[in-house]
Amino acid sequence: MRVSTSQFYQFSSNNMSRLQADVTKQTEYLSTGKQVLTAKDAPVGNLSLLGFKEELMSIERFNANITQAESRNNRQEVALSNAQDILLQVKDIVIQANNGSYSEEEFTSLSQQLKSSLDQLMDVGNTKSESGEYIFAGYQSEQRPFSIAPDNSVSYGGDNGQSELQIAQNIFVPINLAGDEVFMLADNVVGDFMSTYTDNLTIPADDIDPDEPDIYVERAVIVDRETYNGAGMTPGFTFDFTDANGDGVVEATVTDATATVLYGPLDYTAGQTIAFNGVEVNIDGNPLPGDQFTINEQDKVSIFDTVKDAIDWVDAAGTNLSDPKQxxxxxxxxxxxxxxxxxxxxxxxxxxGTTLKTIDTQRNIALDTEVLVNSSRGKIEDLDFAEAISLFEQQKLSLQAAQQTFSQVQGLSLFNFI
Structure with missing residues (x-):
């Protein structure tokens, strides 16, 4: 078969272009370290690669949320630890102040220490995040949550919102605790009611220690909410102890705010439970005729109010007490x-702490998953350098041979053989 000069040139040009393209492509594989650069390099494996890359991007996004969630919760953990230290300090000062031998100046000093503790607790409540947001303000993170009045009462200006971050496909973790939940809603140790006392004005001659209280409400709870709500009572509830017959037997009577009798008068024995309309009250001590107290519904107590009560109590301790029992x-x-x-x-x-543990666990899971996905992706995508270099050298030699052959053949002519 005869081959024209133009055909020879076209064939040689196409062949060298193909070999040059192979060398260039192999160079790209070697420079990137990947054996799959386009879908045509691995039509079947490319779908898996897309899935792996999407999963790795998802892990990267979740890892960013994990870092932020951990930072916010660590800041909360430190703040709450500081609050614990402050409360222990307050308790220690109050115990110190329960000392009748202290001078007025010493009580004043203790009161100032308590006011400083209240300020410190306020600072804890107004803790900010690394981005300048208040971490105990709920959704109102730009607004200072706690403010204090001249009488040392503290108010909350945030809400009860709790923000969350997604740290895995189906896992969300909180990044803040609402300030009212943390500082304003501690359980009332008495139960569902707060007590105020009216002391017995007549101290019996046989009272061994007139400075010790006769009675103390240790428990006042609503045990049957339906009965309580349906009774039509008007809080608060006043407990009176009398000896109407003069026989030394104390009787208890309970009335509501409208003076409606809810209980008694019935003989009272120390330690017994006084129960009426879904309410149960237990009293520590032995009531005497004339003793009286009132309970009003309040099942939650502000921690700031408790510290304020401590300040007021120490201030009162530095004066001549008119009611030492109270x-x-x-x-x-x-x-x-x-x-x-x-x-x-x-x-x-x-x-x-539970949230931080969840975050730590999920971080470890994400790390393990990332290693597994990268391994699976690498089996499809990563280049075998030894094999690739060998192929590159072969392709380069083929290109060089084609170029040399074309160079030699194109110069041939019949006149060379005449």
Missing amino acids: HQVDYNHIITQLDEAFSHITNKRAEV
């Missing part, structure tokens, strides 16, 4: 309520 009752209540406040903060800190 002062001692208040002391017992403040101490037990401080213990409850500490337990409340401990529980909230435990919630944060």
